[in-house]
Amino acid sequence: MRFDESPQGAVGEPDGPEPNGPEPVDPDVTPADVRRWRESRRSRHGVLTVIAAGGSLGALARFGASLLWPTPAGAFPWTTLTVNAVGCLVIGVFLVAVTEVFTAHPLLRPFFGTGFLGGFTTFSTYCVDIERLVDAGRTATALVYLAATAVAAMAAVSAGAFGTRRLLSHRSAS
Secondary structure, three states: OOOOOOOOOOOOOOOOOOOOOOOOOOOOOOHHHHHHHHHHHHHHHHHHHHHHHHHHHHHHHHHHHHHHOOOOOOOOOHHHHHHHHHHHHHHHHHHHHHHHHOOOOOOHHHHHHHHHHHHHOOHHHHHHHHHHHHHOOOHHHHHHHHHHHHHHHHHHHHHHHHHHHHHHHHHHHO
16 A cells, blocks of 8 residues: 555555455545644654653652551552542643633643543542452442442542632732
8 A cells, every 4th residue: 555646636556466355445534634644643752752751750759658558458549549639720820721721731741631630630549449348248338449449530630620720810800
């Protein structure tokens, strides 16, 4: 398959018989789209690198929290709930700051938002905590934790965004 411009502007015209038949051609993809995709591949490596670096640091911070405040078997997982709520609060503040207050470096959001906070917060541990509570016969506690985490996360991100906007509106009014 080769990508070139046909008279109609379609890409992906086959350049000979293909062993498994012709590949589908997306009529909405133009040669310019293909060129942009190829050029952007280079810049994606930098984005992936900062996401990985941020994710590593965020996961280390979460691991540190679990060492400082371990959750005994069968106990309510306060550490995971707190980590997830704090991460949601920070993402609310962060996104208002980088979308409404200042122009951030293009790699700041991937590094801090996707990477660090994505590594810091944890859906997988949340699910494992629920499973462990159910396995320990603490189904009611598991259900409370299930709901409390969702409510705390939504409340925290909303509070972070609202509080940041409110603080900024008071500062600009003064």
